[in-house]
Amino acid sequence: MTLLIKNGRVIDPATRTDKQMDILVEDDRIAKRAEKIDTKADKTINAKGCYVMPGFIDMHVHLRDPGQEEKETVVTGSRAAARGGFTTILAMPNTKPVVDNADVVNYVHNKAKNLGLVHVLQIGAVTRGQKGEELAAIEEMAAAGSPAISEDGKSVMNAKLLRDAMKITQKLDIPVLSHCEDKNLVDGGVVNADANAKREGLRGITNSVEDVIIARDIMIAKDTGAALHLCHCSTKSSVMMVQMAKEQGVRVTAEVCPHHFTLTSDDMIPKDTNYKMNPPLRTKEDVEELKRGLKEDIMDVIATDHAPHTADEKNNSMEKAPFGIVGLETAAALTHTELVLKDYLTPMQMAEKMSCNPAKILGLDAGSLEEGKPADIVIFDPKKTYKIDKNKFWSKGRNTPFDGREVTGAVLTTIVEGKIAYDIKMDHEITK
Numbered sequence: 416m417t418l419l420i421k422n423g424r425v426i427d428p429a430t431r432t433d434k435q436m437d438i439l440v441e442d443d444r445i446a447k448r449a450e451k452i453d454t455k456a457d458k459t460i461n462a463k464g465c466y467v468m469p470g471f472i473d474m475h476v477h478l479r480d481p482g483q484e485e486k487e488t489v490v491t492g493s494r495a496a497a498r499g500g501f502t503t504i505l506a507m508p509n510t511k512p513v514v515d516n517a518d519v520v521n522y523v524h525n526k527a528k529n530l531g532l533v534h535v536l537q538i539g540a541v542t543r544g545q546k547g548e549e550l551a552a553i554e555e556m557a558a559a560g561s562p563a564i565s566e567d568g569k570s571v572m573n574a575k576l577l578r579d580a581m582k583i584t585q586k587l588d589i590p591v592l593s594h595c596e597d598k599n600l601v602d603g604g605v606v607n608a609d610a611n612a613k614r615e616g617l618r619g620i621t622n623s624v625e626d627v628i629i630a631r632d633i634m635i636a637k638d639t640g641a642a643l644h645l646c647h648c649s650t651k652s653s654v655m656m657v658q659m660a661k662e663q664g665v666r667v668t669a670e671v672c673p674h675h676f677t678l679t680s681d682d683m684i685p686k687d688t689n690y691k692m693n694p695p696l697r698t699k700e701d702v703e704e705l706k707r708g709l710k711e712d713i714m715d716v717i718a719t720d721h722a723p724h725t726a727d728e729k730n731n732s733m734e735k736a737p738f739g740i741v742g743l744e745t746a747a748a749l750t751h752t753e754l755v756l757k758d759y760l761t762p763m764q765m766a767e768k769m770s771c772n773p774a775k776i777l778g779l780d781a782g783s784l785e786e787g788k789p790a791d792i793v794i795f796d797p798k799k800t801y802k803i804d805k806n807k808f809w810s811k812g813r814n815t816p817f818d819g820r821e822v823t824g825a826v827l828t829t830i831v832e833g834k835i836a837y838d839i840k841m842d843h844e845i846t847k
């Protein structure tokens with residue numbers, strides 16, 4: 416099988432390439448890349464005017480499988496990923512049961528392999544059952560192919576236990592992905608602690624809830640020499656701490672989610688639980704600092720924290736509804752609209768933060784359009800303007816604050832190992 420992508424703007428951070436080129440895919444690999452390729456191929460795509468980027472890699476996805484298949488499954492989550500331009504996704508372990516041993520890792524990997532749509536890699540938990548009492552089977556899960564561990568959904572509140580885990584991951588050379596939230600400081604908070612919370616009579620989540628754990632985890636990473644990746648950073652101080660840690664040579668990287676750089680707590684519609692997520696939407700000051708951090712490459716990664724919940728669960732009071740919003744099918748458009756078109760990021764930086772950097776952090780053979788590399792590619796139209804429509808999502812989740820929002824930039828085609836996993840022409844076939 417050969418596939419020829421013609422006349423696209425090839426943006427490949429791994430080789431610092433940004434120019435109009437053709438790409439020839441043979442079977443599952445990039446066979447050739449040149450200014451002009453005239454070989455006859457089984458299929459030819461004209462990508463004139465489009466970005467051709469390494470397929471996006473989402474380091475932070477909740478697939479809810481096993482155990483909460485009413486919210487999402489490996490199948491529906493993979494389809495949503497493909498529609499969002501993602502060729503690799505990492506699944507968080509806060510499932511039922513928790514992913515704390517190789518059997519559950521294998522279950523997810525096998526399910527994804529049988530579907531054969533995008534690459535799905537299962538992250539292992541840090542502690543057994545995410546109970547924070549004893550370590551999970553970290554080595555066993557790494558041997559089964561987990562590229563990282565994470566306690567996402569909460570922090571490992573026992574610092575000694577986290578240090579023990581980091582001693583192991585340092586040896587295994589895999590990163591710990593930290594959800595930073597001091598459980599005791601949350602104190603019943605549901606939205607950012609500010610005037611909006613007061614007006615709505617809601618308890619607030621202060622920046623310190625996140626910041627104290629970021630500081631702690633950086634220090635433990637420094638002690639152990641382990642690689643630390645900070646999930647969903649939302650505070651202005653997170654940027655300062657990541658910068659300081661990097662200057663000191665600590666192995667730290669950090670991610671920001673599209674909702675945290677697109678919205679502030681002022682955008683919240685009262686009682687609309689699609690604005691409830693963890694960490695919460697912060698102030699303008701925080702958002703500006705996150706965008707500066709992304710622009711100056713202090714913050715390395717854009718990840719979605721795709722957190723599907725059912726309409727029933729979200730159809731509750733702000734206090735009772737679960738935290739989290741979906742993100743796979745809106746991330747690329749929001750990144751392009753809010754950061755590239757507003758001159759915070761170049762298209763090259765967009766490709767770095769959505770593909771190349773996650774691949775580096777996770778040690779994956781992905782995130783590059785070099786000849787010989789796996790043909791995981793996204794074709795993105797930077798001119799197409801449209802309104803986000805949650806009813807078109809391939810995810811089971813409809814919990815988004817972005818329904819109806821106008822954006823510019825659309826995923827046209829997602830190619831995984833040389834096969835078309837998504838094409839915008841498929842949009843009418845709602846697959847569920």
Ligand SMILES: NC(=O)N[C@@H](CC(=O)O)C(=O)O
Pocket residue numbers: 477509567568569594691692693694720722723738739740
């Ligand atoms: N982010 C969220 O608001 N929710 C996530 C958990 C998490 O990422 O911490 C979820 O699993 O629903």
Ligand SMILES: [Zn+2]
Pocket residue numbers: 567568569594595646647693694
């Ligand atoms: Zn989290």
Ligand SMILES: [Zn+2]
Pocket residue numbers: 475477507567568720722
């Ligand atoms: Zn999460």
